[in-house]
Amino acid sequence: MPDTPPSGLDRLRRAFLSPSRGQAVVAVLVGLLAFAAVTQARLTGKDDTYAGLRQAELIQALNGLQSASRKAERDISDLETTRDSLRNSSQRRTTALEQARKEVRTLSVLAGTVPATGPGVRVTVQDPKGDLSLNHLLDGIEELRNAGVEAIEINDRVRVIAQTSFEDGPGGVRVDGVALKPPYVIDAIGNADTLAGALQFQGGFSDDVKMESGSVTVKKSDKITIKVTRTPAKPRYAEAVPGQ
């Protein structure tokens, strides 16, 4: 090709086939470049993110981390506050619930909706001649109530509560509509000594019954069990005052 100057491709082809001193130098430098490039690539791929950073970049990174940690701390304290308030409210609720349950137990005994057991007296009233009037029986119940009785049952058939009615019945009395005949057995739960004293004092219930030729036996017991219950009646007219 004497006329036209050789093209780039021709030169490349020729250089490929005929090595020279200049090519060796180029090879050394290109090798150096490849070596450095590979090293740098490996370095960049390594895990230690902060190695080789400049001071300004490090400060920036540090600032970023600090603000992130401040934010995280704020979040933590917020969440802790929430957790504490939730725990408080749930504790309060548990306490209130416990209180309410206790009250329900107490009131159920007084309202006669649950069986009850405890110390008390068993009073047996004998009336062989049938002379005993309703008032005598009522007096006895009243005496027991004054002595702080907590649950009363008559003849294992009727639970006596605040609303219980008493009326005369054929050959005996009607208590809450249930006809009862003597002997009357009154189970009463309360302080046994107080209850017994309330029935047996001079001129009291026992003496009254004796004057009508009846007899009263009072037996104290550590364990009186009252099994009769009543279903609670929903008040028709009275309503609880709200907020009390």
Next chain:
Amino acid sequence: MIAVIGLVVGVVLGLFLTPDVPLSMEPYLPIAVVAALDAVFGAFRAFLDGIFDDKVFVISFISNVLIAAVIVFLGDKLGVGAQLSTGVVVVLGIRIFSNAAAIRRHLFHA
């Protein structure tokens, strides 16, 4: 031919020796690599133009690397190291692209 062999040898060496770069050199290495890449592309273009001279290549290679390193070093001292290295990379990148365009024209006539 020998240049291609040199390239392969350099890659293999870098992969197998896994050299540790001194901490003081770390900011300069990437810039130096980009500068050397620019020199190599320039040399290839000159070769295709028929004006390649190995002496010029060696000098341009070494001076490119040195100048890039000095610029980054100065930038670090002046407190604008990050910005200056970005600038150097941009300038060298533009040169590499223009050289690559010339090479492409030579090899593919397009």
